[in-house]
Amino acid sequence: MIVCANPSAQFQSYQAEIEAAVNRVLHSNRYILGPEVEALEQEFADYIGTSHAIGVANGTDALELAIRALDIGPGDEVVTVSHTAVATVAAIEAAGAVPVLVDVDPDFFTLNPEQLQEVLTPKTKAVIAVHLYGQAADLDAIGKFCSDNGLSLIEDGSQAHGAKWKGKRLGSIGHIGCFSCYPTKNLGAIGDAGLVTTSDEKLAHKVRMLREYGWQQRYISDIPGRNSRLDELQAAILRVKLRYLDVDNGKRRALAAQYSSLLNGQAIQTPKTREGAEHVFHLYVVRTRNRQHLIDHLKAHDIHAGVHYPVPVHLQPAYQGRIRTATAMRITESLAQEVLSLPIYPELETRQLNEVVKALKHFAPKGD
Ligand SMILES: Cc1ncc(COP(=O)(O)O)c(C=O)c1O
Incomplete structure (x- = not known):
């Protein structure tokens, strides 16, 4: 797993x-x-x-x-x-x-x-x-x-x-x-x-x-x-x-770089780094229109991806209708449908990362 x-x-x-x-x-x-x-x-x-x-x-x-x-x-x-x-x-x-x-x-x-x-x-x-x-x-x-x-x-x-x-x-x-x-x-x-x-x-x-x-x-x-x-x-x-924080963050960055180069050309959107920012990849978050199918497909290969986050805070039952927001919340609302966090942590082995990439490459979208 x-x-x-x-x-x-x-x-x-x-x-x-x-x-x-x-x-x-x-x-x-x-x-x-x-x-x-x-x-x-x-x-x-x-x-x-x-x-x-x-x-x-x-x-x-x-x-x-x-x-x-x-x-x-x-x-x-x-x-x-x-x-x-x-x-x-x-x-x-x-x-x-x-x-x-x-x-x-x-x-x-x-x-x-x-x-x-x-x-x-x-x-x-x-x-x-x-x-x-x-x-x-x-x-x-x-x-x-x-x-x-x-x-x-x-x-x-x-x-x-x-x-x-x-x-x-x-x-x-x-x-x-x-x-x-x-x-x-x-x-x-x-x-x-x-x-x-x-x-x-x-x-x-x-x-x-x-x-x-x-x-x-x-x-x-x-x-x-x-x-x-x-x-x-x-x-x-x-x-x-x-x-060990700097060493571990370095490992996260190296894993993220491997993901990004191996996933280049795939149908999913890989994360971008803002100019001036040194990213520490707490999460490696891709964007896909076929999220649920992709989650199921990965699960079938015993790979567990996360979703951060599935419902924007202003649409959650505790807050909906009583929290003031900006007029347009378009990006937030579409990300909630499309973001997917791939496995990443300092101890993740290259062999495991390759398994994740292989499973992603074998994914045939059915269209959500
Ligand atoms: C962005 C952000 N803010 C605040 C928190 C809250 O931290 P905690 O769970 O330690 O209360 C978390 C973690 O869950 C977080 O990711």
Whole structure:
């Protein structure tokens, strides 16, 4: 069987070091927000190129706490895309703010900056740029729109740990960066985990307070906060994996290049990389008009492809009819029918990739 993502293969790659890290924590008597979290925060901040990183419980919380730290809440609007993990939108509502969704561009499937003006209102406070599938959104155009209109720029780097935009790591360019470390992510824990990055001292301080009941001093809440603490086991595991992130991202890029050259000339559309972006291929997403038949065909060869994502957020039952969007959501709505994520992870072998390509080449479309 060839799976789409494979966190257990990654555990096996670094098993001895991960087990040693886990053992160290088990014997430490500090299980939550201790020295491992502090060390991870320092190492991740150094890696991303920000002055601060703050460990939190998951990626959704990273976004929610970032929004709250920016003093954005009830009555305020936050603009993002509908073609994303539902978490991006759920986090805006969890912070009490109102999500407003725009379409993505047709080539790279990230936020279409041309629609920002159309949805701008006096209530707009921030834009969340989602670096989807492992590559940067158009941060120049989005960043300019934000600075021209006094808006905060939040980067959702949950699918793009280590990726760059014009030489800088994602998560270091906007006011604040948010990362999920869900097990399948490029930097994945063995459980839930998240990180927030910023070079703004005040924002970092506020995220730290918010993640633990608004405390500066234990048991005294200065602001209303929550529990979004990161535990020591996950931090210790992430520290091991962070050391290999660049190597693993290099393997993903090499696999993506092999797919793209072998699939050249086939009826499916392979992913494009934006000029100025260093892609880390969290997902290798092709576009096809025969998706369901292709999924079934691959399954018959024991190959499991994914769909990211099958229903745009604004059309999901929880949101449909009550979320404001840009007038045209054409690309988002067609991608939901056509995107297909082929297996990709650092341990995927060339032999397996060749099997996927062979199966794709033998596919005879029936027409959906
Ligand atoms: C783009 C994006 N944002 C946010 C999240 C939320 O992260 P988590 O599942 O850790 O809450 C994810 C991952 O699921 C994601 O892919």
